[in-house]
Amino acid sequence: MSDVVIIGGGPVGLFMAALLLQRGVAVTVLEQRTAREPHSRAIGIHPPALEALGRIGVDQELVRRGVPIRRGLALSRGTILAQMSFAGVSERYPFVLSLPQNSTEALLEERVCGLNPDALRRGVRVTGLHDDGGRVTVDACVDGIQERITAPLVIAADGVRSAARANLGVPVRCRDYADRYLMGDVADSTAFGPDAALFLAGDGIVESFPLPGQRRRWVVRLGAYDGVYDGAYRAAGPDAGWLAREVWRRTGIDVDVGSQSMLSGFGVRARLARRMVCGRVILIGDAAHEISPIGGQGMSLGWLDALALTPLVPGLLAGRRSGLAAFERNRMRQAARAARQSEINMALGRPLHGGLLSARNGAIAAVAAVPAANRLVARRFTMQ
CATH class of the missing domain: 3.30.70.2450 (Alpha-Beta Plaits)
Known part of the structure; x- marks a missing residue:
């Protein structure tokens, strides 16, 4: 029996799982894909995200596998118009790390499986959610067979086409x-x-x-x-x-x-959910906020959602909801800020x-x- 069911085994869901497993929380991750995507769109990992990933001990290996971008150049007709150094943005990570998302996912999956080899379940398609106020029931389809999974708390990190968000009827801007x-x-x-x-x-x-x-x-x-x-x-x-x-x-x-x-x-x-907290179901990552990939902030934003939510989970499992409203307010504010920055970039x-x-x-x-x-x-x- 799991304390928390995480819907979505992408980079945000896996990071959430690792954070909770380290705290001794029993976690099940449900992922529809049977294998990781071979190609990757997202490549940028920003300094605050690297700080967050350090909480599960994968930051240095990510840096070893990736390319630290310490400077950006703006050019026109062969002439350098401007240079931007990232030397002052972070004492520990003075760069933006370039690493394809599939490589990042592989390392996160290794970390999750190292904490609990049975935590990640692939090939599971979520078809429904039911929150009775005490527990959440997840309807799922596995190899054509219907299954019901229950837990006190569900965290939905199932991406821009979030089945969880759709089942909950959460309005989106x-x-x-x-x-x-x-x-x-x-x-x-x-x-x-x-x-x-x-x-x-x-x-x-x-x-x-x-x-x-x-x-x-x-x-x-x-x-x-x-x-x-x-x-x-x-x-x-x-x-x-x-x-x-x-x-x-x-x-x-x-x-x-x-x-x-x-x-x-x-x-x-841009897709910004009107709320992230829906009873005992919480939306994070692209399930809660999709922003332009220009600027590469989307994946890092989801990791920071997970980091902010983690310390609240023990209280939520014990029936205490203190801090949840502030979490939702702050994370929605950060998502709106990132959306504005992406608009400027475009x-x-x-x-x-x-x-x-x-x-x-x-x-x-x-x-x-x-x-x-x-x-x-x-x-x-x-x-x-």
Whole structure:
């Protein structure tokens, strides 16, 4: 019998499980996928998240496997407009760590299984939730067989299409953006090394981030008619060749299409649940707040939800709800702040031409040249 059922065995659900298992809480994690995804969209781990991950002893191994990004460059037409150092954002982790999400998940799963090899159950699809005020019953389907699992507390970390949130009928504030992007991972042929590079081109931003194994991720903003939306391609939509041509046209850098290991298009939307606490069910991570991936704050935001919730769980299991309202209020405030930051990030990368492009790029250079402003922007970008 479990004290807590966690719905969702992604990075947030696994981190939540490890935190609770370390406290002696009996946990069952229900994950619909039978195996981890082979490819990864999320790659950024911010300093506060690394501090949080240190609570379960995986931070140093993550750093060993990833690429610490200590500096970001803003460029235009081959000229460096601005540099942003992350040296002052954290004493212990003065960088943003680049590591594909599937690698992060693998390490988190190892940690959970090391604490309890039976905690994670894969291939379990949640079909219903029933909170009777004393316990929560989870209806699930396993290999076509219906099963009922009960626990005093359920934590839903089942992502942007959260079945738990839908079953609970939690209303969501929705906003869809016109911004569309195509990204691909290729061998690194640049001289940027561990630096991130943002190319402020007239037709839209091009972002470039180092990855482990001498690889680099390229993210290109698409125009209104380039044909990618929400990760799905139109009939004549962009492909790897298009990505390489656009990177060359906007940056002058040649991308090795033959070394491509991942290609994905995505749109942008924001989904903020109206509440995170629903009786004995609590929403965290993308189940509670989906924000733009531009800026890479979504995964870290979910980990910080889990960290904030953990000390409240023993009291909740004992029937005490003190601190829960403050948890919900504070985490929803942080989600709204991250959503606003992602909007700023997107706005700075939208297409501009002529005098408007020169004015924007000049303003970015001017702000970056003021040390205090540069440090402030670096702290906001890294979720400080």
